[in-house]
């Protein structure tokens with residue numbers, strides 16, 4: 311089964327995003343003995359953001375492995391195991407920590423398939439937590455998906471809700487390529503962090519894949535396309551609901567994957583609305599927002615009846631103080647003003 | 656050890672504990688009844704150092720403000736013991752304009768150039784910059800020393816090993832300190848490291864290594880004296896591991912369900928232990944205990960009042976200060 315649009319799940323069972331993620335991992339571990347999990351605090355702790363809760367009890371320490379704080383060594387080890395045909399899931403606790411292990415990721419994980427002329431496959435899932443909004447400062451709040459997506463050779467998925475989190479995880483584990491699975495802390499439905507109601511939602515019990523590379527129309531609309539991803543989808547939907555009262559009909563496109571990027575869905579949407587707003591929690595320059603606008607411009611700048619607008623983190627490290635962080639994140643306030651702006655109001 | 660030094664060590668430990676207890680109180684005050692990490696006057700992750708006072712008090716007693724310290728995600732004890740401005744440090748933890756980083760940094764990112772203090776939230780990444788500070792001291796002909804701190808979990812990170820080698824190779828005036836509190840979040844030392852003492856690793860890089868057991872502040876003080884003297888006189892780096900104690904959770908809000916040693920923890924608290932030792936030795940009496948507590952409390956509450964009075968930074972200035 312494959313879920314290709316956001317409204318597909320026909321179930322009333324509701325799970326948090328973290329539980330949905332874990333359900334997919336457990337099902338794949340049941341199905342395929344080659345799947346195993348490793349990372350810091352993935353065992354007894356269950357993942358700092360509950361991405362592996364209960365897996366140790368169920369599968370034991372051979373398949374759910376706590377590692378030393380040695381990211382280069384264990385992510386490199388996951389790559390090697392994948393090269394030998396296993397299907398490891400390695401967790402980098404925060405995407406911000408990529409600096410200590412990036413060589414294994416972008417010079418090895420991402421390039422081996424190409425360098426080997428397609429003879430060596432690296433079926434690894436690199437899971438990592440991203441995002442801010444709770445004052446964790448400049449080294450623990452970044453999204454950085456633009457950095458990963460920029461480097462060729464790895465798929466990048468960015469779920470925004472529980473059903474997609476499960477389906478994208480299943481697809482990622484089954485994919486024969488390296489997949490970076492970036493989950494925002496704010497969508498996990500954690501009891502100890504303020505959360506948007508959308509971080510708990512309906513999740514089908516059976517196995518299903520959400521195809522990597524297919525965006526979803528999270529909310530259809532006619533006036534402006536809001537292309538966005540991850541937690542920002544929640545904010546965009548909140549604003550869209552609110553602005554419906556002001557007679558502005560927003561179409562919210564949930565990208566779901568950055569690599570591959572579903573350019574067609576974005577273009578079709580912009581073709582209908584004529585207006586584009588990109589909302590991205592990563593840094594503004596040289597990233598997702600510029601890429602999306604470039605793809606539209608490359609195909610047909612005539613699709614746009616107004617200049618495109620982007621709401622992203624201005625090029626500044628994420629500040630600690632509440633008011634400062636709110637000022638740089640793509641909050642509902644900033645999204646609302648941007649919608650008014652692109653609508654010429 | 657002379658009485659004045661022992662009293663100083665004790666009073667420093669009391670000051671640190673008093674500070675951490677006050678931050679604990681302030682941190683949780685407005686996160687009730689439901690804990691929300693992003694809420695309140697002090698939002699975000701909070702890693703407190705209670706139980707590890709002997710390491711900072713013992714090491715920093717050998718330093719002056721001309722020496723450098725690079726600390727970790729758990730930085731308060733070293734910041735206080737090294738003489739970081741308590742008011743401005745507290746204001747930073749509250750995210751205010753009078754903070755060390757004008758509210759941009761937060762508790763894991765405290766920088767006080769007046770005493771060459773810094774810290775980082777990325778594991779083991781405080782080690783390399785300490786080499787450069789030591790290099791600068793060496794090149795400029797001062798006798799300054801750089802102290803680099805990590806936890807025992809961090810000793811398995813590449814930066815740790817690269818730094819030891821380079822410091823020894825260049826004979827840099829560095830003292831590497833490893834705080835072995837037996838845990839890296841939920842991972843016990845036994846599940847991350849095959850050898851029982853990181854001091855043994857020093858030999859692999861050509862420097863002396865020493866491990867201090869029992870969280871003993873006087874043991875740390877003495878071992879640090881040797882390591883700092885060695886660095887100051889141009890003989891090169893040393894490694895000092897201290898077997899210490901994480902008295903509280905990894906961070907606030909940590910349920911510690913994984914922690915099988917919890918029952919024994921209160922009995923290992925170094926503060927009452929040292930207090931008892933000093934009382935028995937006739938160094939401390941009731942009056943001295945009371946005055947240490949009162950002085951610490953006054954300084955800490957004053958710093959908290961200062962932080963609370965300081966305004967929040969203006970949101971419109973959020974994008975300032977990226978470049979010099």
Ligand SMILES: Cc1ncc(C[n+]2csc(CCOP(=O)(O)OP(=O)(O)O)c2C)c(N)n1
Nearest residue numbers: 407729776777778806807808809838839840
């Ligand atoms: C490179 C990197 N990996 C992982 C983390 C997440 N992390 C923060 S503290 C910590 C445990 C550190 O243990 P230890 O070095 O023993 O210091 P302690 O917390 O015990 O003081 C981990 C894994 C990080 N901050 N940086």
Ligand SMILES: [Mg+2]
Nearest residue numbers: 806807838839
């Ligand atoms: Mg530790």
